[in-house]
Amino acid sequence: MKCPFAAPLIKTTAACRHAQEVVRRGGSEFDCLSEAAHASCEQVFASLKACALAASDVEDDPTQMPHSLLVKIQSGGLIGLRRLLGESDADGRVADIGDLVTRAVANFGGADRIPYAALGEDMTTFKLERRAGRRR
DSSP states (O other), X not given: OBOTTHHHHHTTXXXXXXXXXXXXXXXXXXXXXXXXXXXXXXXXXXXHHHHHHHHHTOOSOTTTSOHHHHHHHHHHHHHHHHHXXXXXXXXXXXXXXXXXXXXXXXXXXXXXXXXXXXGHHHHHTOOOOOOXXXXX
């Protein structure tokens, strides 16, 4: 059960009590230790992705979709969920992804009732970190 919010975990801008780091051939990944949390996170991520792809006019094709867009969906989507719940983003860090998703689902009465369209700007305006040492 791969975590759908692995990018913020890898960048350490988020944590999750259900996440367990696993080092594979391609690098670090995170597996979810809770079936219930994984199911909720997958549903929320799928809805965030559908909203962002529609707004960006990009197809859901792993060979065509830039990785940077997935990072923006994951990180910006979590920031947007915090905003919808009225939480401050002062430090920019999500303490527990599983808890945030659970609270958002409970607050809106289900993962399918979260107003994902209201999160579009959070995802599209999320600023990616520039790689150190890259020069033009």
